[in-house]
Every structure is written in C-alpha cells, then in structure tokens.
Amino acid sequence: MFRISPFIFILIFLTACTLPFNQPILTEGATVPRPQNAATAPVEEQTEPPTAIPDTQTQPTDIQNDTTNGATTDNLEELANTTPADRDQVALVEALTGNDLPEFARTEPLDVQVGDTETFWVSDILNDSNYEVDARLRYAGPHVLMYFETAVDDQIRQEDIDRAAQEFEERIYPRNRALFGEELSPGVDGDTRLTILNITLQGAGGYFSSADSVVQEVNRFSNEREMFVVGLNSFPVGESSYGSVLAHEFQHMIHWHEQRRGPAWFNEGLSTLAEDLNDFGDDNTTILHIQNPDIQLTTWSNNAAQTGQHYGTSQLFMRYVYEQYAQDGGLAQLIQDDAGNNLAAFATMAQQTRPDINSFADIVADWAVANLVNNPSIDDGRYAYSLLPETTTPVDLELNTINDINQFGADYLTLPTGTTTLTFDGSDTVSLTGATPNSGQYAWWSNRGDDSVSTLTRSFDLRDLTQATLQFSLWHEIEYNWDYGYVAVSTDSGETWTTLEGQTTTKEDPQGNNAGTYGLTGISGKPGIETDQGEVGQWIEEQMDLTPFVGQEIQVRFWLIQDDAYNANGMLIDDVRIPELDYVDDFEEADESWEGQGFVRTTGTLPQQWTLRLVKEVGSETIVESVETNEAGQANISVNDGETGVLVVVASTPYTTQTATYTIQSETR
Template identity: 35%
Template sequence: MKKLFSIGLPLLIAGLIACNGSTDVETQVPVATPGLTETATSQPSSRITRTTEPPVKVLQTPLDATIVTQFTDAPDRDLFRLTKELVPGSGDISRFVAGELTEYAVGRTDTFWLVDLRDSEIYQSEFELVLVTPHAYWYMENGLDLDLTQLERSASVFEEEIYPVVTNVFGSEWNPGVDNDSHLNILNANLSGLAGYFSSTDEYPIAIRPRSNQREIIYINAQSVVPGSATYEQVLAHELQHAIHWYADDSEDTWVNEGLAELSSSIALDSTSSIHQFLRASPTSLINWPTSSVGGIANYGAASLFMHYLTEHYGGQDSLSALLTEAGDSIAGVDAHLEQMGYESRFADVFREWAAANVLDGEGILGYDNLDVSARITGSIRGFNQTQAEIPQYAIKYTELKPTDEPFVLGFQGPTTSPLLPVGIGPKGCWWGNSGDSIDSTLSHRVQLPKGAVASLEYEVWFEIEKDWDYVYVEVSENYGKSWQIIETSLSSPENPIGSGFGPGYTGSSQGWVQESIDLSTYAGGEIWVRFQYVTDDAVNAAGACFRNISIPAAGILADDQDWEASGFVFTNNLVRQEFQVQLITTGAEPQVRQVLLDAHNTGEITVQPPEEGQKLIVAVGSLAEKTREPVTYTLTVSPGN
C-alpha cells in the first residue's frame, strides 16, 4: 500500500504516511513481481490509433438505456497461479522458504528491500538487529541514530499492550510464517516520503516476488516517527492489524482493511485522531479511496468511524475476528457478516443509521458510547429556496434548513442512474474489467486461425488504473490456457518500477479511447486462446479498463461476438443504478430522524413543521451506487406548505 500523509496528522498507516508536510496520498501495499521476459522476435506486433468516437460501422444493436449494468464479483488474485501461468518455467512453488525453525540474535546484519514512493522505486539497505523480544526482531538501519532506550520502551509497550490486545481481538498474524520464524520483524528505517507500511510482498518467496524480504515485516520511518512516542506505537498497532488481516483475508478491500487497522490502534491505544479529520472534511466517500492526495486522511477517518459504529452496535469486539475471516469483500463481506451474526440489517441499513448518528451522537443506535462525534454541516438553505449539491458515492452531505416560521415542504430529486465510467462508451457498450483490490478478471476467447491467414486482433481500449501498481494484459495461449504469453502493445508499459507487473501491460491512463491492432499471423494454422486480464494489487483501485469492438476478422470473430468467456469482466452500457438515502434529522432535547421516502424516479417530499427553540433541522443525503466512482448531483427544495 502506498499511503502518504503529513507527519503532523494522525498516522493512518495501512500503508504509508508522508513526511515533511507532504499531502500526497497514494494507497497500496508495495509489491514486487518476476522480472519481464524478453520479447521474442516472433511475438505479435501491434499498432495504435487514438479515437474519440466509435467506428462508423457497428454490428451490435443499441443497448437499452433503461437497463442498468448487472455486476458479478471479480475472482480473487492468486499470485502462485498467476506466476505459474505467466512466468515461463515457474512450476510448483513452495509457500515456505525455511525448512526448520529459525531464530536470530542481537548483532546480526541483514539487507532488506524498501520502497521509495516519491521516486517510485525499490532499493536495498543494510540493518542491524539491535533488540529481540518474544514476538519481534527490532532492526535499525545502518547510519540511523536512534535512542535505544526509547526503542526498548516502545518494544515493551508492543509486547505488553499492543500485541496481546490486537491479536486477542483480531487473531494472529501468519505464525511462524513464510520464514518459519515466530517473530515479526520491525524495521526502523529512514524512509523517503512515508512513515510506515506493511507489505504483503514479503509474505511470498522470491520465486513469486523476487524483491520479497521473505519475512513478516512492519516498516517504520523512525527518523520522523520517533521510537518511544505515542505516534510510533500507533503505527505499530495499525500495521499489526494489516499483517493479521492479510493472513485472514488477503483480498479485502482497502476501506474495510484500513478501517479495522485504525480501530486496532483505537482498541489498543485509544487513538481516534483520524476520525476528527473525517468529521471536519467535505463529504468523503467511505468506499472509494483516492489515487491522488486529495482527501486521503478523511477517507481513513470515515472508515475508522464506520468500523467503530459497526462494532459498537453489531456484535462488539468479539465479532471482529469473524469479520476478518469473512470470505466476501467490501459491502458484500459486511452483509455476509451481519447475516452470519443473525442480524436482519445489512450494510445499507448500517450506513443510514451511521449517517444520523454522526450528527446526533445520541443514545442507542443514534450515537456512540465512547466517542464524541459531531459531523460538519456543509450546506444550508435559508427560507424558501433550492440548492444543488454534488457528492461522491457512499458519502453523506449534511444541509441545515433555516426556514421561516411556518410549515414547509422539503423536496428531493436525484437521478435514477449514474455513469459507471468517466468516458462515453458509444451506443454498443464495452467489456469492463470490474474493480476491487487483489482481483484477477479475465475475458477469453478460443480462436481458430486458418493456415496462411494474415490475422489481427482489433479492439478499442480505455483505461484509468493505478499507475505502476495495477495492470491490464493482452495474452495468447497455445496450450489451452495452461500458460500465457503477454503481448506487448503500442500503449502497454514495459516499465515495472515497483515490481507489481508480470510483463508489459496497460497501466495509468489511456487519455481517451485507443484503437489497437495486434498481429496474430504467427499463430496462423493453429488454435489459440486470446485473453484480456486485469490484475490489481492489495490496495486502492481506480475506474478500471473497458474494451469495445473486439474482433479477429480472419477467425470470423466480429464485434458482436457472444462467445467471449468472462470471469470478472462485465459487459456494460455505462449505466448503474443510483440510490439515495434522505433523512430529516431534528437535533435538540428530543432528537428525531425521519426518512424521506423516494419513488422510482428518486423523487420525494415531506411536510415539515418549523423548528422549535433549541432545535436544528438537518437533511442528511447519502449516495449509493455500486461500482462507480463518479460523483452524483441532487436537488433539495424548500417550498411553502399547503
């Protein structure tokens, strides 16, 4: 994960927190991968043409604009299977790197891989083992001047408070782990641009991730996050949860993982700083996290506060280990967890209650027992008036009503659909690679090419994915899918600075639709499989990738072909169902929450009495649309009552 935050702010460290006042935020677990294989001379070639409109000739019938996309879950990423399929000669690889239990002594020197997010590179540095405690090896980077007494103090807090509390609530990390050693490794380093991280790369042998350190490791920027400080110990608690969560469910979405990591710090050390950043921020998405710096800390706070609320009102701390091990991810995982505990409520119900509790902070379901919470009111309507607002998906906007001293009607109007992608896809739709963390989506087709045919794979592609961390590949298999050759296209990136790629693939942004043509003549006279594959890393994902007008004319595969086999890919018309939760909240001595019921057109209204002395009227609008990251606009109207 790569999460960058200012050292002066709470260290919300599922990943990395920026130092020296930087506000850049990018979330992800640092990963490494096998190096790129050289391109054979017989490998297919490609050419590129950028287009802004679909081809004039289209063979598909227009999509019904009243039908929204039906989504399926994308399969979880399996790095062992991917390595076997994409890296020649890999074979079967053991998960472990040591046959016997190992233990190390103070004075040992080791070289470790580290991540430099500012320069997007991985480098090596030497460390000395300076302290051994029952559950951890404490390393110090050579040249780093630290107070060993303060490090011993934090190590004592870790052993006596953090480790027993966090593991009792959430479960254990992988122990003895990939290295067959029961100790965690705490690397105190001078990290560039970050304060601390946990990297799942290190949980794999180098045959899977060549730049793996092959140990369970927590990295801390001890130059800025000083041992002996409360902040240093909060980093430890937060990152320990990530190590535990990876072992319990290595494909969980960022917002759940980070929310529980913040909750871990709160449970062990009573740390709640990130929550206040969320409460002071403009409407912030709980689900969709940024791939840039804007709003990152508020996202941590949103996830933290939601997990506080969920834990307090649905199952308590005793239920958290079950939430970690729940196979479902994101909203589906929360729904399954609630059902398993016997609750009728689902995520949407909890989200609605949470929205009201963040304003009222009252008793029971409308508040928190151990937190003082007061969400920022970011809008107002004075008198009889109308306002429009735009908010992210899975965010809440609070608007105070300041009417006259007479009854009035509160009206709401919102769209019934939202675009899935921030780009037009044309009238015929496209194949979208889905979204999520640690996913592996594929779109495949069997191809029989005539002997001597001049054949090409033609398609248009649009993508907006996390640069250097997530990749889309175009692949060919000559052995019925046992192994695949990654085809270098004109727009694919041969660079792999973080080690997250398996070969040249699409990453970053295409800056519009791009026409690609890949020569398949090398395979003429035989049967092959062609595949598009979207693989994401552990944390943070963007809008994804879409392919349209895919054809292989020489094989009779035209743009309207229905025989593509999708696993995770979804054919979309770029429309998703838009839902809203609209609540009128009355604050004061006798708080009240009223639901504004919406019809099939997302329109609704209620008659409201003017507030009494000491009361406030606040409208909470929550936006919920599956999969899309596109914001939505709605209208609130205050008009005279009858």
C-alpha cells in the first residue's frame, strides 16, 4: 500500500486532470493498489478471437442508472451473509496453473551483513510498471533491516539512520503490535526481521506490497521478504515525517497478516491512526473532510480529486471510534472481526458502552454530529473527540430541491426559523452497481471487496457432445490491470482449472496479477479504460469454446479475483447458454445447481436506508434527536418558534457506492 508526501498530494490535488488515470493516485498517508496477485511470465496479448468460436459479439448496450426493474429489492441480510473468500495467492496460482508451488522462499534467516548490496523490485506508480534498484544494508537490528538505494546512500548520515532505526525498534514496532496485532513472522523469507527499503521514489512517499510476501513463482515482482518501501525524497531520514511513514506502512503489514480482506477505507483509517497514536499527529487531510463531508466513508477512490478526502474521512472516523469505543485494546479486535466488511462489528463493540447503538449507521450519524458540535457536555459525551481541525459548517436548506448524497456521507442543513414542519422524502431504493440485469429481473453479481475471491460454479455433462460453446451476457467494472475476472473449466472436480479465451479476455499482465492467463479487466464494452474516469460498463455478449472438454463431465466457474486497496463495482453474469446442450438459464428462477461463493443472485436494486439527526439549539441547550424514517424513506420534522436547528442527513445503505436522493418540503404553521 502506498503513501505520498504532502507536497506531492498538493500537486496532485491541484493538477488531477493532467495525471494519468491508469494507476492509483496517492495522498499523504495514503495507500493504493500494488502488485500482489499471482502471475507467470509476461505474454503478449491475443487480439484475435478463438478460431473455434465464431465472432458473433453483439453491440454493447449502455447501462443507465435506473434503480427500478420491476423486481423486489435485494435482502440486505442475505448480502451480509454472502462473503467472498480470502485471496490466497499461492493456492490460486496452483489451481489456475496446475503447478505445485512453495509457500516459502527460504526457511533459515537471511545471511546478510551491514554493507551488503541487494537488488530489489520497485513499483513505478506513475508509469504502471516495475523496475529494479540496488540498495545497501546500512542497519541490521533485532526487528528490522534497513537498506538504502546505492545511488543516494552516501548522502545519508549513519547517525540519522541509527536514530530512526532505534525509534522504530523501541517505540513504533512495539506500539503498533500492541494496537493492531502482529506481522507475518518469520514469513516468506524465513527471517523474523522485516526489511525497510529506502529509495528515491516517484509518485509515492512509501508503500507496503503483499506481493513481496509470496514467492516469485506466484508473482514475478516479489522481493520474497516481509518489507515496505519509503521514498527518501518525500520522507527524509532524520525528520519526524520519516517515523510517521514507518508507523503507517507497518500497520498495513500487520493488517495484511491479521485480516487479508480488510478494505482500503478501514485499513487506511487505521494506518493514519497509527501515525496519530505514535505521536506523529494529523496528516493534514482531515480538513478536506470537514470542508466537504459528503464523501462516502465506506469506499475508496483512485480519483485524484477525491483521494485526499477519503484519507481525511477515514482518519477522522477511526479516531472517533478509537476514543469513544475501541481504545488501545479494541483496534486489533475490529481487525480480527473484519469490521471494514462486517460493519455490524462496530455496533457490537459500541453496544458494550452504549446499548442504544443499534447499527453502524448510528455510529456514523453520531460521528457526523460530533463533526458539527464537538462538545463533550452534550448528552453522554458521544458528540466529541480530539484531532478535529475545526467543526463543519452547515448550509442553508433549499426547499423542494432534489439533493444527491453519497452512502455514509453527510449533509448538514440549517433549517428555517419559526414554527415549522418539515417533510423529508428520501429515495426508497438504490442501485447496487449502476446496472440492471441484462434480461428479466435477476442476474448473478460477483460481490466486491479488497483481497478477495468470488466464484460461481456449475457442473455440465459434455460426454455426448463433439463440440460445445459457452455463451453468456457479461457486464463488469473491474480495476484495470490489477483485478481480473475469469471463466474457467475443471475436469478434476475443482482441483485445477483452465481459463477460457474469449472475445474480450486479455493475456497482458503488467503487474503480475493476471493469474489465469485469459483475464477480464477494466470496463466491459470499453477496453483499456480505467474505472475512475467516469465511464460505466455495458452489457456485452461473450462466448468461449468448450470443445476441448467434450466427452467429459466438467465444472464451469466464473471468478473475480481482487487485490488490496481498491475495488470497483465487480461483475454481473446473465443469460448463460450452451446451445449444443439446449441449455439456457436467465436466472429468473433460483437454481441450486449454481454454487456461489461471494457471488449472489441479485435484482440489482437495494432498499435505501436513511439515518437522520436533528440538532436543535433551545436557549443555551443543545439537543440531539434521532429522526426515524418509514419504509418509503419519509419523515416529519418539527422545529418550534425560538429554536434553531440543523438536520444531519446520512444515507446508510451498505454494499453500494451509488448515490441516493432526497427532497425536503416545509409548511410553516
């Protein structure tokens, strides 16, 4: 995961439109996707369709943001119980290649001495590639090996290196482990010491890459060490900021070991909290949330204009949770409970202190009020915490106006004075992905999540066939060149899998993440486009040749494999056909023959939930009231003469990044 310096963040924030969009955009204290999935040697992309499959691809169909398709909405509890598997990079490559791979590069500690020179792979964020650097070992201690790029290491004083290493060994290392858990040790390199590589790094201030924690047979860019990288040009040794990036990236290393699927918003919030709790303070992005609080807490973005806001948002929220509920002993528990995905874990912890907390949305709404008032004397003290740079400023309510709001973002609306009755009318449904099923009311959705694997599997009997073709309707928005979907066949009951070549698959593998040779990535119908450029997926018709597998019983599996730190809307499958079997399934009826792990049969529409708080000033007293909405998303709000009020609006539907809408009408009595 990657972190950028404050200077680079300001430059990116001001010039976002000029930056390349085919790689993660970084901010201070931030991390972004890094190379870490399975791969074999790079191969050239196959641009011609398979010769055994006729080119009958239809024209793509644009997907509109229509959230109604005649079906009932999905059950949120069912979605909560549909969990993708953790991404085990070694097991995936073994399954998709048929090769037996080692888990460890060595079993004995590294035989290294101060002064030794090693060659390391480094990620070039700006150019979406990888390159090698030479670095010299300048410090070897009980917990850490510190290497410095040979091109600059003669400019670094040994006393500064020793001082920084001792700060890590004696303060940051034990503090992070006490707060968050433990790193993988001894790990892939057989050594209990972790490695810190210090180089001149363009585009980032530092990063942790889980690709380094697997053998090179799994990812060819692996350094086969538990390690992270620091950019000396952003965080010079000898300055306090250097220690902050060590605390930040070490939390990512611990988090990856303790809970592989921790999503970026939660993982980053804890890394910025690690800086704070190691006494390095705020990373200067928190003010961005206060200035624009309508940013979705529970997601991440590669968009340069939003990345800083996401860091500020996650840092403030995790600081609030830490002070109000977790304290030192609770952060590791949240990680182990996968709280970033299992949002109910936050409520479970909060209920130990405040039994009236019923949901994650309640915590977010209370935090939103704290960002408005930050006053520990109100109620039981839940509306206050430190680190807040200033309180947010509400805007005047505009009546009868359609307002957009992000899920788990917040709007602050100053209400009219005088005795007033308000009617809040929020949308009662929201799209899951921005797409609807290709036909009818149902399709299969891959789910989404960092460092995760989703599969959809069914058996077919091809013993009486001499040729066979798999056809299906496909929609996807998958992080380009980092996350991949696959269609694969197994003839040995799922032990190994052969990926199928289609009309839109690719063999390109710039980051070592294309584990299955023929992968689907990016936006369906719009090849080569990043998911953060405002483009949306299109339904396309795909087909793949099953003829090599005729005469056998087979399993067909759809996969989505996602790396850490960022994920997009995922993949939808509809209208699966094998004409030679006279097999057609539009998924309108549930079929238990299809087995989903992470995949869920969906209408594409969710019930929109709302969490409202009314903050009233009555004389010298501040009163916070919870406002309940009905199933239609409606509520009545009253403000009496002599009172002033601010309505805090939180859209609170999980699993989606699609916006909600609401209007407010007023009738003065």
